[in-house]
Amino acid sequence: MPLIRIIIFTIVLLFSPVTFSLAKQTPAAVVSPGIVINVPSRTLELYSADQLFKEYPVAVGKSTTPTPLGNYSIISKEVNPDWYPPDQNGRVVPSGPENPLGYRWLGIWSTTYGIHGTNAPWSIGSAVSNGCIRMYEPDVEELFELVDYGTPVKVTYDRVKVKIDNQGQAVVRIYPDIYHLGSIVTNADIRRQLGLYHLNGFVSNEILPKVIDESTDKAAVVARLFSVVINDQTLREKGIAVEGTRYIPISSIAEYLRMSITWDDPTKTIQVGTRSFPGVINGKIIYVSEANAEVLLDGYSVWHSEDNCWTFSKLAVHLNNKQIDLKVKKIDGALAVSAGALADILGYSSNWDLSKQIFLLIGKKEMRQVPIKLIGSEPYVYLTNINEFYNVHVYWNEPANTIELTYPAP
Template identity: 40%
Template sequence: MGRFVWKIGIVGILAAVGIFSVSVLGGYRFAEGVVQDHRAQSLQESFRHLVAFGEEAEAKARGKRIVINIPSRQIALYENGQKTMRYPIAVGSLVSPTPEGEYRIEHKEINPEWVHPKQTKRRIPSGPANPLGYRWMQFYEVYGIHGTNQPSSIGRFVSNGCVRMLEPDVEALYDAIPVGTPLTIVYDRIVVERQPDGAVFLATHPDMYGKQPLERQAVHTALENYGLADFLHLDDPVFWGAIAKSSGESIPVGATYVLEADGKKLPVYATLYEGKLYIPVERLGRILNIETKWDPSRGEVASRYGRSYGVFFGDEVYTEPSALYGLFFLRAERDEEQRVLRLKLHIPEG
């Protein structure tokens, strides 16, 4: 670990005459009495920024919402940010694509009647011959989520723009959501998912609508959102070859811990790499509103409160949980079961 070493100056003089005493805590040297009053208030304010950041993320995820990804042909229900349901679907063909955008469930119906969209006199009552199955959830004009009497079509790009589901799946979703539930339909070939055990997987899907070329920068950005981009080598021909197949198969790409402050989960991750956890220092500092500076000659990162060792991966400076105290006076408690790193402010008493 890097040490916070006082240079000769006013603080050193005051320490020498006994006004300040110098002690060592957690591997860092600092002058007792420095972290007092306005600095303590400043640290508390920084920690409130951190908690507020987590509260804002939780507020955005609050409630129920449906997400449909066209390339992956998957529909998912999220409740308070947690995925509670996921099912395979059929989506629109190339000539009649499923519309992207932000919608809400406008209408729900059990045992719907099928009506031809252009010849309204052509109708099929509820029953085995009805292509809508036994559930209908309208979200935009003539488009809806519904069952199907052609289960073999699930997983394909074959509909007139509606979203088909297997009957048991659509009935479960129908029962789980009210009218007004937000619905987001995206076209995203690159899917990164984090499992409850912290394992992260990447999958790429076919570009059936021909609108999203697979680019390294897009994959980098998707992995960056999960704290992994700086630890992976997209230029590796074997790794990129697996990604470029766009087979939809899940590729394991790493493992992470979620950062948490005062019970609020942050959209920031600590990355497990070669048996050690690494935290993005600059990003955490920005949230805390504490500037950090990287000293490549010494391999250290510094804040206005102290300095510690750091390591450079990709475009970011990282450090281990134990070093956060020397930079931000944060203690990190590691929860192996939940894969969470809980941050707590600890201001030493003068």
């Protein structure tokens, strides 16, 4: 609400021998604070070192007395401010329940516009003020302590916002043109916001028109971020679920596991040895689908829907108490190992006919056809079949993420 103020204490400060600060020190939790007020969404965002610290709902100016857009800063702070009604010259409304400024004032432009509390909390979330920014009283009192003189304040008019909610959902909101500026939301507007969260490579163009048509002042979920845990270590990079497919940050996993992968930009694929897999690159992070990640990695993964988390465990394989290098994959929910590599380790001869998909294990006295599953062109044998065909006792120590092989089987 516009305010005509008479700041008497400035004169006192100029002639007083005592130096003091009206504002408390900025808490360590907020570093280099900044404020962004977006009119269409009726929100105030507080940033700490360019990272979103907290978002508050606010009321903004109505279309006939709009909140002015532009760049400002905190130029005054006052506890228990008086109000000077602009249409009642000389009248003063002291601090109290009848004062529409509430109990805190943060001036951002001259003595006219500011951020303040309110005695009409039901107005928060609306465009109803004379141009000032109203906040719930507990919110403005909190903000008052977190910012100081000179804190930059930017007032914007962005009709599209993308936020990550506390469930990891990437939510697009398209807000109404409350000042009737004639702005039209386009695919490019949504793409620009999605780019802030590196989501453009995952959200198809087919989704965007539906978002524009159906989400005015409502939430449209376009993706979901989830945690990725490797051998009990949570990675900094999140996985991304879009349209029923989960994408895994394979480059981060490869770095953690010291795997070698190569990105081929012309074909949009990653190269692992002689194999290639389609991928998506966002910045420096390469993603592959969950199905391809399981093929690439030696181990097994589990999706924990209650925790919104994808976990992968790389298994160690021991033969007669000594660790061996043996590929382990999860196929159709069950663990399997490389049939040929296991034969070589145990000293068996083997014959693999890819065209007929027949794997023969050749012993000293007999030859057996081993039931296998293919990954690419490589045959794998389930752990449950190893004892019968290889004469090896198998124990999967799930808590320790180890497979214990004993040969020959007792």
